Amino acid sequence: MNKTALLGVACFLALWYCVSGLGLVNPVLFPMPHVVAIKMAELVYTGRAISDVVGTVYRTAIGFAAAAIIGIGLGLVTGYLKSVYGALNFLIDFFRSIPATALFPMFMLFVGIGDLAKVSVVIFSCGLINMVHAAYGVRNARQSRILAARSMRATKWQTFGKVIFPEAMPHVFAGLRTTLSLSLVLVVVMEMFIGTQAGLGQRIYEAHLMFRIPEMYATIGIAGILGYLMNKGFVLCERKLVHWAGK
Numbered sequence: 001m002n003k004t005a006l007l008g009v010a011c012f013l014a015l016w017y018c019v020s021g022l023g024l025v026n027p028v029l030f031p032m033p034h035v036v037a038i039k040m041a042e043l044v045y046t047g048r049a050i051s052d053v054v055g056t057v058y059r060t061a062i063g064f065a066a067a068a069i070i071g072i073g074l075g076l077v078t079g080y081l082k083s084v085y086g087a088l089n090f091l092i093d094f095f096r097s098i099p100a101t102a103l104f105p106m107f108m109l110f111v112g113i114g115d116l117a118k119v120s121v122v123i124f125s126c127g128l129i130n131m132v133h134a135a136y137g138v139r140n141a142r143q144s145r146i147l148a149a150r151s152m153r154a155t156k157w158q159t160f161g162k163v164i165f166p167e168a169m170p171h172v173f174a175g176l177r178t179t180l181s182l183s184l185v186l187v188v189v190m191e192m193f194i195g196t197q198a199g200l201g202q203r204i205y206e207a208h209l210m211f212r213i214p215e216m217y218a219t220i221g222i223a224g225i226l227g228y229l230m231n232k233g234f235v236l237c238e239r240k241l242v243h244w245a246g247k
Helices: 003-021 033-046 048-080 082-096 100-111 115-139 143-151 156-193 200-209 213-241
Strands: none
Touching: 003 033, 033 048, 033 213, 048 082, 048 115, 048 156, 048 200, 048 213, 082 115, 100 115, 100 156, 115 156, 156 200, 156 213, 200 213
């Protein structure tokens, strides 16, 4: 984290202290940062937060991976075959426009209230986003490189593998970065909506119901830190794997 980012964090904490300390918001409902930090440390030290983090990360990882495999695979095919793209374009845009939260009851009816329901929502919603990004990347590959490959008598599969696929990768990874954060958000919301034995969403909801306000904010903070670390790790991987992006 650079100095500018640290300055932003410091300003945020100072504003938080002012709002809570001056009584602009009821301190019971909006406790001081150090109170939340102490509760966060307590949750981690006692291990209560660890099991919740593991449960949430497990569901997020499965949903994200499945959405990536299915969505990218379908997106590459859809983008490469114009007839398939034309046939599915309306359906993709239609289902992508439906809020993910509106799908919760439907998935509960078909797959129950276990982890499969949570993962299914992630796969459906994030898979469509990955599909769109992959298809867009294929369809917007630079024609000059494609023509150069064809002029050297490259086959369709060679052109796709050596030219179109690498050209599409920056768009694919942009979609993956979006769906990584969205996967975590959907899993946490589903844990609150459906419930589970261990999960950050369940912990937040229980703390809210029991009026354990510092614990609620502490768990929200843990979820935020988890999302930040996941995003930073993904960015590092992207720089290594798609080093030609923008060149």
